[in-house]
Amino acid sequence: MRTSQATIAQSYDAQAIEYDRRWAQYLRRSTQVTLTALPRQAPGARVLDIGCGTGALLAALLERNAGLALTGVDVSAAMLARAADRLGAQVTLCRAPAEQLPFEDATFDVVASASSLHHWPDPMRGLAEMARVLKPSGVFVLTDWCREIWPMRLMDGYLRLRDPAHHRALTRRELAALVTGAGLSIDSQTLHRIDWLWQLQVLTGRRAKSDADQTRNPGQEDDHA
Numbered sequence: 001m002r003t004s005q006a007t008i009a010q011s012y013d014a015q016a017i018e019y020d021r022r023w024a025q026y027l028r029r030s031t032q033v034t035l036t037a038l039p040r041q042a043p044g045a046r047v048l049d050i051g052c053g054t055g056a057l058l059a060a061l062l063e064r065n066a067g068l069a070l071t072g073v074d075v076s077a078a079m080l081a082r083a084a085d086r087l088g089a090q091v092t093l094c095r096a097p098a099e100q101l102p103f104e105d106a107t108f109d110v111v112a113s114a115s116s117l118h119h120w121p122d123p124m125r126g127l128a129e130m131a132r133v134l135k136p137s138g139v140f141v142l143t144d145w146c147r148e149i150w151p152m153r154l155m156d157g158y159l160r161l162r163d164p165a166h167h168r169a170l171t172r173r174e175l176a177a178l179v180t181g182a183g184l185s186i187d188s189q190t191l192h193r194i195d196w197l198w199q200l201q202v203l204t205g206r207r208a209k210s211d212a213d214q215t216r217n218p219g220q221e222d223d224h225a
C-alpha cells in the first residue's frame with residue numbers, strides 16, 4: 001500500500017487528542033532512548049525534530065537542555081496543535097513534510113526524528129533533506145522501528161496491508177543503507193527492545209563530508225555545536 005502525506009495527516013489528525021494517553025508508555029521509552037543518544041548541546045544550538053507529533057521529544061529536550069532553539073515539523077495540523085499547547089512559544093512549529101523541509105541548507109546543529117520514518121512515503125528523500133539542513137558540524141539522531149523480531153515483522157506486514165498511513169518498517173541493514181545513500185554517515189546504530197512487542201533502532205551520525213565541506217572554513221558554521 002502506498003502512503004501519501006494527505007493520508008498520514010488525516011490518520012494523525014484523527015488520533016491527536018488521544019495520542020499521548022494511548023501511547024504513554026511507548027513514548028516514555030522511545031523518548032528516553034532517543035534523548036540518551038543525543039549529546040548535550042550548548043545554549044543557542046538549533047535543533048529540528050522531524051515528525052515531532054505532540055512534541056514529546058522537544059519537551060524532553062527543553063527540560064534537559066535549557067536555551068536551545070527548537071523547531072518541530074509535522075504533516076498533521078492536529079498533532080502540531082497539541083505540541084503548541086504543550087510547548088508554548090518557546091518552540092517554532094510548522095506544518096511540512098519530511099521530504100520537503102522549508103529550511104535553508106546547513107541550518108541545524110541537531111536534526112532528530114523519532115518513530116516517524118516508517119510512515120514517510122519517500123524515506124530516501126526525507127533523509128536527504130535531513131542531510132541538507134544539517135550543518136557540516138551537526139549531528140543527527142534517528143529512532144524508528146526495527147523489523148527484525150517476529151512481533152515487529154508481523155505488525156509491519158499487517159499494517160502494510162491494513163493501514164494506509166503506514167509505509168514500511170526497516171531492518172538495521174536496510175535503514176543503514178538508506179541513511180548512507182542519502183548523504184549521512186553513521187557513528188552508531190543500536191537496538192532497543194522496549195517491551196515484548198516493540199524493537200527500536202537508534203542511529204546517530206553526521207553529514208557525510210562533501211568536497212565543499214573539506215575546503216570550507218569550519219569556524220564559519222560551528223558557532224553552536
Ligand SMILES: C[S@@+](CC[C@H](N)C(=O)[O-])C[C@H]1O[C@@H](n2cnc3c(N)ncnc32)[C@H](O)[C@@H]1O
Pocket residue numbers: 005008009012027030050051052053054055056057073074075076079096097098099113114115116119120121
Ligand atoms: C508515531 S508519531 C511520532 C510522533 C513523535 N515523533 C513521537 O515520538 O511521539 C509519527 C508522526 O510523524 C508524522 N509524520 C509521518 N510522516 C511524515 C512526513 N512524511 N513528514 C512529516 N511528518 C510525518 C505524523 O504526522 C506523526 O505525528
